[in-house]
Amino acid sequence: MKNIWILAEQDAGEVKAVSYELLTRGLALAEKSGRKLCAMIFGNNIAEEGLNELIARGAERVVAVEAPELEHFLIEPYSVCMLDLIDKYEPEIILAAATSTGRTLMPYVAMTANAGLTADCTELDIEEETGLLLQTRPAIGGNIMATIKCPEHRPQMSTIRPKSTPEAPRQEGRSGEIIRLKAPTEVNKSRVSYDGFEPETEEMNLQDAERVVVVGRGIKTQANIELARELADLLGAALGASREVIDRGWLSYPHQIGLSGKTVTPKLYIGIGVSGAIQHLAGMQTSECVIAINKDPEAQIFHVADFGIVGDLFEVLPILIEKLKRGEKIC
Amino acid sequence: MRIAVCVKQVPETKSVKMDPETRTVIRQGVQAIINPLDLYAIEAALVLKELYNAQITAISMGPPQAVTALKEAVAMGVDEAVLVSDRAFAGSDTWATSYILAGAIKQLGDFDLILCGERATDGDTGQVGPEMAAALDLPVISYVNHINELQDGKLKVSRLVESGTEKLSMQLPGVLTVVKEIGEPRLPTFRGKLKAKEIEFPSFDLETLKLDKSLIGLKGSPTRVVKIFRPEVVRNCELIKAETEAQTVEAVDAMLAFMEDKSA
Numbered sequence: 001m002k003n004i005w006i007l008a009e010q011d012a013g014e015v016k017a018v019s020y021e022l023l024t025r026g027l028a029l030a031e032k033s034g035r036k037l038c039a040m041i042f043g044n045n046i047a048e049e050g051l052n053e054l055i056a057r058g059a060e061r062v063v064a065v066e067a068p069e070l071e072h073f074l075i076e077p078y079s080v081c082m083l084d085l086i087d088k089y090e091p092e093i094i095l096a097a098a099t100s101t102g103r104t105l106m107p108y109v110a111m112t113a114n115a116g117l118t119a120d121c122t123e124l125d126i127e128e129e130t131g132l133l134l135q136t137r138p139a140i141g142g143n144i145m146a147t148i149k150c151p152e153h154r155p156q157m158s159t160i161r162p163k164s165t166p167e168a169p170r171q172e173g174r175s176g177e178i179i180r181l182k183a184p185t186e187v188n189k190s191r192v193s194y195d196g197f198e199p200e201t202e203e204m205n206l207q208d209a210e211r212v213v214v215v216g217r218g219i220k221t222q223a224n225i226e227l228a229r230e231l232a233d234l235l236g237a238a239l240g241a242s243r244e245v246i247d248r249g250w251l252s253y254p255h256q257i258g259l260s261g262k263t264v265t266p267k268l269y270i271g272i273g274v275s276g277a278i279q280h281l282a283g284m285q286t287s288e289c290v291i292a293i294n295k296d297p298e299a300q301i302f303h304v305a306d307f308g309i310v311g312d313l314f315e316v317l318p319i320l321i322e323k324l325k326r327g328e329k330i331c
Numbered sequence: 332m333r334i335a336v337c338v339k340q341v342p343e344t345k346s347v348k349m350d351p352e353t354r355t356v357i358r359q360g361v362q363a364i365i366n367p368l369d370l371y372a373i374e375a376a377l378v379l380k381e382l383y384n385a386q387i388t389a390i391s392m393g394p395p396q397a398v399t400a401l402k403e404a405v406a407m408g409v410d411e412a413v414l415v416s417d418r419a420f421a422g423s424d425t426w427a428t429s430y431i432l433a434g435a436i437k438q439l440g441d442f443d444l445i446l447c448g449e450r451a452t453d454g455d456t457g458q459v460g461p462e463m464a465a466a467l468d469l470p471v472i473s474y475v476n477h478i479n480e481l482q483d484g485k486l487k488v489s490r491l492v493e494s495g496t497e498k499l500s501m502q503l504p505g506v507l508t509v510v511k512e513i514g515e516p517r518l519p520t521f522r523g524k525l526k527a528k529e530i531e532f533p534s535f536d537l538e539t540l541k542l543d544k545s546l547i548g549l550k551g552s553p554t555r556v557v558k559i560f561r562p563e564v565v566r567n568c569e570l571i572k573a574e575t576e577a578q579t580v581e582a583v584d585a586m587l588a589f590m591e592d593k594s595a
Contacts, residue, residue, distance in 0.1 A: 011494075072497070075461070075471050100492040104473040107458040111429055111465035116553030119425075119456035138562065139455055140342075146559050153553035191470040191505065195487070195498040205493060211595070253512050254491075259452050260367055260511060268595035289595040290566065291586060302568050307589045309582045311573025319583045 001036065002092035004029050005155075007082070008041040008054055008062075009101055015041065015050030018097040020167035023058040025095055025124055025160055027168060029133070032126040035092060036060045042081050042183075044071040055176035057168040062176065063089075067183035072194045073101045075108055077187035082109045084184050091155040093133050095124075098159035110157050116150030117157040122164045122286065133158070138286070143278070162207065163265045164286070206255065209238035211268040214257055214284070216301075217244040218273020218294060218313055225250055227317050228272050234324040240264065242280045258283040273313050276301030293317075332385040332481075334376045335442045336409065337432060337463070338369040340393050340400040341453040365400040368448035370407075370516035375478060375509050376446050377408045377517065383481055386410050388439060392420060392432055395534075402527040406519030413439065417536040422549030425454070429462035431547055434540040436467060444486070445506045449474065460508035470505045476512035 006026045008019035023037070030037040039059040041051070046064050054062045065081045082105065085091070096102035098120045110117035123136035127149065133156040136147045150156045206212060213232040215225055225245075232239045239255060246256040257264055259279040269287035274280065276292070276299055284290070285304045292305040293313050302308045309316055343362040376387045389404035391397045392415040401412035415435045423431060436442060445464075450457030457473075464471035472490055479487040481503075490497040491510055501507075519527070537547070545551060569589070573582040 074499075075464075079465070100474050100490070103457055104461050104471065107425070107429075107461035108465045108471065110458075110553075111426060111462040114426070114553065116424070116426065117458060118554060119458055134557070140453055143561075144559055145562050147557050148554050149557050150554050191502040192472060193500050195500055197495055197497055199495040207493065256511075268590065268593075285562075289590075289593050291589070292568075297570065297572075302570060304566055305568045306566055306593070307586060308568050308570045309573050309586060310570055311579055311582060315576070315579050316573055316583060319579055320586070323583060323587065 002090050002154075003036040003038050003061075004033070004093045005038045005040055005085075005089070005091040005095070006059070007094065007096035007102065007105070008039045009097065009099065010041055010043040010046055010050065013043060013045050013047045013050070015046075015053055017167060018099060018162050019054065020057050021162065021165050022095050022097060022160060023054070023168035024165045027058045029093065029124060029126055033092075033131055038063065038089070038091075040065070040082070040085050042066075042070045042078055044068050048178075051178050053170070055178070056170040056172070056174050058171075058174075060176045061179065063179045063181060065181045065183050067187050069187040069190065070183060072197075073105070074190050074192050074194060075104060076190045076192065077183070078105050079108045079112065080184055080186045083112060086113055086155060094155045094157045096157075096159050098161050102159045106157055106159050113155070114153055115155050115157050116153045117159070118148045118150075119159050120161050121158045122161050124158065124160070132156070143282070161263070161265065200254075206238045206240050206257070206262055207264055209264070210266055211235050211237035211270075212240045212257075212264055212266045212287075213237045213270045213272065214240040214242065214274055215245055215251070215272050216242040216274030216280075216294075218275070219245065219250075220273075222248075222250040224314075227314075227321070230321055231270070231272075231317060231324070234321065235268075235270075237268070237270070242274050242277070271301050271305070272317065274301050275299050276304065332379065332383045332444070333442045334379060334385045334387045335436055335439065335445045336369070336372050336376045336387060336389050336404065337445065337447045337459070338373070338389055338391045338400050338404055339366045339448075339451045339453075340364070340391065340397040341366045341451050363396060363399065365403050366448055366451045366453075368450060368452065368511070370448075371509050371511055371513050372446040372448045373404050373407055373409060374516040375475075375507070375513045378514060379444070379478065379481075380408070385443075388413060388442075390415060390432065390435055390439075392416065392428060392435070398532075401532065402530070403519065405527040405530050406523040407517060408520065408523055412530065412532040414532065414534040415540075416534050419537045419544070419548050422552065423547060424552035424554045425456050425458040425462055426553050427547050427551040429459050429466050430551065431540070431542060432459065433463050433466035434542050435535050436463070438535060438540055443503045445469070445504075447506065447508045449508055449510050457508070460506060464506035467506070470501055471508070472499055472501055472505070473508045475507045475509045478507075478513070
């Protein structure tokens with residue numbers, strides 16, 4: 001039986017939470033297609049608890065491939081392992097997260113395996129008549145959704161936008177098979193070597209944040225950004241910005257949201273003085289809940305917002321901050 | 332040192348239209364620009380040219396109009412350009428595109444480094460860089476935000492990942508996809524513009540590249556677009572005016588109540 005596989009990711013031997021989002025996707029497909037859900041994971045000394053967790057959250061089989069060379073993501077060793085598993089298990093479908101790892105490994109493997117790959121999907125389904133995977137993704141900066149399938153080539157491969165689905169919950173009493181495999185010997189042939197890592201210390205990761213506060217040109221000066229930062233801190237939100245703010249050098253590029261910056265899908269997006277240029281909307285319009293504060297009632301941002309205040313942000317923010325400080329909390 | 336930079340001509344995002352019959356992007360009559368994220372790959376190449384006296388070739392696959400994108404690259408300081416164009420290439424997905432581009436790169440021979448932008452702003456896939464690397468059997472490092480130095484045939488770079496920055500070295504030849512932090516793209520120079528006006532560059536078609544016909548175009552593409560649609564706008568914005576102080580206080584209260592209601 002050809003099954004549905006996810007690529008689970010690990011960091012220092014611990015399974016990353018994004019893997020559980022993939023299990024949610026995989027479970028839905030497994031149920032619809034009557035196939036089994038399996039997980040593959042590559043690393044070195046992967047903790048047993050993590051592998052059990054994958055079982056508890058939906059995988060029937062977990063294959064862990066291990067070698068010192070797999071401790072960190074490197075394109076050649078990882079692709080050797082995935083290709084080896086494709087050879088051994090002939091997966092029908094492989095899902096990976098659209099992370100820096102997934103978005104690099106999946107195309108590299110798809111090319112070699114002559115498989116079809118769809119990037120950054122936000123919806124998946126099984127076509128009833130054919131059993132094929134239907135992959136839906138935003139394109140052209142989110143202006144258009146495209147549904148894509150892969151009729152003949154196998155496996156059918158997709159990367160899935162992180163945070164586009166909840167993590168699969170743990171279900172007590174689930175059982176499954178854990179297989180630990182030694183990596184193929186070719187993993188020692190890597191033309192890229194890992195020399196070290198500098199963690200992001202400065203601020204919260206924009207793409208992982210459940211809430212983001214985003215400043216646009218309406219903030220007027222670099223000094224005023226502190227106002228937005230204060231709001232972000234009070235809400236436990238990450239701070240983002242539109243391109244205009246980045247181009248003026250008021251915040252650094254990792255803060256940029258939009259077509260040429262990051263795509264965020266938080267639970268809550270608050271736009272402050274953001275006009276909503278289409279390039280910016282492309283990076284945020286799939287947020288769950290959007291609030292905008294802008295003095296121009298015609299601002300584009302209001303077209304994609306759930307709640308809007310038409311007013312001067314320099315009047316609104318101090319009151320909002322004051323109320324939050326006084327503990328008129330919303331969570 | 333020889334560097335290839337892959338660039339794509341994309342439609343200006345604001346003027347995108349789709350053909351509902353073929354379900355592909357209509358490129359005719361739409362203003363085309365060089366993919367903004369490819370400018371960073373060109374910039375990275377130009378920096379290496381200054382440091383290591385590199386020779387840069389820009390490569391673009393697309394319709395004949397894509398020469399404009401190549402001329403723009405030349406105006407910025409790229410030495411040579413090659414257009415990869417054939418009607419038979421139309422309809423290629425990222426797999427087939429990467430196969431064709433890899434064919435063009437092989438034809439040109441012996442590059443030390445191939446640079447790509449992070450992704451194109453039309454397809455938004457970011458797949459062609461890594462796929463092309465695989466097709467060429469070269470290593471790839473994606474999301475590169477800094478190129479540190481070249482030492483004994485090894486290029487030391489930093490790579491932006493979710494939780495920070497990785498330090499990596501790559502034995503050349505290899506492929507890098509770069510992000511915006513690599514450096515602000517320079518403007519075209521006067522001399523560059525003159526050169527771009529006069530430059531003639533080769534165009535590679537199916538016959539030049541001797542590609543397998545079954546692996547290009549729609550036929551060679553593993554994926555099929557089955558449906559395109561406009562995303563549903565489900566948002567219904569509750570707009571509140573805050574002109575006076577009293578209104579502002581009310582608006583903020585309403586906003587906090589809204590957040591609580593949505594448990595956002």
